[in-house]
Amino acid sequence: MDITVFPAKSVSGVIRVPGDKSISHRYAMLAGIAEGTSRIANYSSGADCQSTLACIEALGIRVSRENGIVRIEGKGLDGLRQPEGELDAGNSGSTIRMLSGILAAQPFTTRISGDESLCRRPMQRIMKPLQQMGARIEARDLQFPPLMIEGARLEPIEYRLPVASAQVKTCVLFAGLFAGGRTAVYEPAQTRDHTELALEAFGVEVERGKGLAAVQGRARLVGRELTVPGDLSSAAFFVVAALALPHSRLVIEGVGLNPTRSALLDFLMSSGASIRVSNLAQTAGEIVADMVVTASAVRGGVIEKSLTAALIDEIPVLAVLGAVSEEGLTVRDASELRVKETDRIATVAENLRRMGIAVEVFEDGFQVPGRQKFQAAEVNSFGDHRIAMAFSVAALLAGGECKVHNAGAAAVSYPEFFDTLRSISNADK
Numbered sequence: 001m002d003i004t005v006f007p008a009k010s011v012s013g014v015i016r017v018p019g020d021k022s023i024s025h026r027y028a029m030l031a032g033i034a035e036g037t038s039r040i041a042n043y044s045s046g047a048d049c050q051s052t053l054a055c056i057e058a059l060g061i062r063v064s065r066e067n068g069i070v071r072i073e074g075k076g077l078d079g080l081r082q083p084e085g086e087l088d089a090g091n092s093g094s095t096i097r098m099l100s101g102i103l104a105a106q107p108f109t110t111r112i113s114g115d116e117s118l119c120r121r122p123m124q125r126i127m128k129p130l131q132q133m134g135a136r137i138e139a140r141d142l143q144f145p146p147l148m149i150e151g152a153r154l155e156p157i158e159y160r161l162p163v164a165s166a167q168v169k170t171c172v173l174f175a176g177l178f179a180g181g182r183t184a185v186y187e188p189a190q191t192r193d194h195t196e197l198a199l200e201a202f203g204v205e206v207e208r209g210k211g212l213a214a215v216q217g218r219a220r221l222v223g224r225e226l227t228v229p230g231d232l233s234s235a236a237f238f239v240v241a242a243l244a245l246p247h248s249r250l251v252i253e254g255v256g257l258n259p260t261r262s263a264l265l266d267f268l269m270s271s272g273a274s275i276r277v278s279n280l281a282q283t284a285g286e287i288v289a290d291m292v293v294t295a296s297a298v299r300g301g302v303i304e305k306s307l308t309a310a311l312i313d314e315i316p317v318l319a320v321l322g323a324v325s326e327e328g329l330t331v332r333d334a335s336e337l338r339v340k341e342t343d344r345i346a347t348v349a350e351n352l353r354r355m356g357i358a359v360e361v362f363e364d365g366f367q368v369p370g371r372q373k374f375q376a377a378e379v380n381s382f383g384d385h386r387i388a389m390a391f392s393v394a395a396l397l398a399g400g401e402c403k404v405h406n407a408g409a410a411a412v413s414y415p416e417f418f419d420t421l422r423s424i425s426n427a428d429k
Ligand code: S3P
Pocket: 021, 022, 023, 094, 164, 165, 166, 167, 168, 170, 192, 312, 313, 336
């Protein structure tokens, strides 16, 4: 699907974004191995999170919807059954990596795969700890999906993550729920702690320290009612649009502002962005609030070291903001961007250049000078949801109408993205 995006004078209105993708995956998987029924409100409408639901259904768990609430009838730690065919994680790295932790502990073998993009993404990062725990896993060329996971009685481990990855942390902790003893994960930089909070919400005690999360095996999870906060990574596209377009004022309600996830706000606010946060509340340990974003002159800055891990999903849209900021944006220590749904260093640079924006590319990042002007152009999502949305925002800033090829990729995390974009855009002419 190609979409034409027209330049906008400003954005304004009051909006909500879909339920957080990261939290939705975790709630669904844990609900499947909990005892009793869970009801999850504001579950992400994105295709990735539907892939997770389809996988747990194929594992014998009943999933239904009542008035927009996802109802999952958990069967406890030992309640999953062998799926009839291959599990399909679609485009979702979170689904394959996190669910593998659970599959590794089953008394059966599962084959799990996904789309072409997913089949190019590295899986050794989860294979290594799960193999250490006792599972047998085969992969295409030793590292890519499809994965064939032969479950086992798992041994607990202490695992030091070589790269800061919440997906890998989650995979190991999920496997640890089934192991006989204490499984501990040490991370080199703090990653999002949705897993730790979700486990606690389902009744599991989590030992937490600086850079450490640990669980005791054979934990009992209890089904419960939960509400997923709005997805800050989805809100980020509109935050950038509102900051960059003069006279904009946008209210985004019910957004998750977990401190391990909200580096975006700290980074932008310390760079001159006007973002006001109000109506703070908590749900299952997650912070939720409303945000008011007003057009601002943003300085730009440097994203490196642990900040890179904290902002990893927002970097494509921050690159767009960087080009119109005062001092530009430098991103370093971001090689992980090369193994996302696309090589996001390459796809960001390609689209920026198509729009007449200068950018210098490094192996581990890029540098976009500030005070540049977006030209009308044809850009491409290359099948990556965040690239589709980041460059639709860039198109709002352009000198004429732009075409976004493969724009349908946005549905991976945000099927309603273009409707919302249209509803808040005030025409240029
Ligand atoms: C996620 C963690 C991040 C992020 C992804 C979702 C999660 O990936 O990019 O969109 O839900 O844990 P990594 O763990 O690979 O850094």
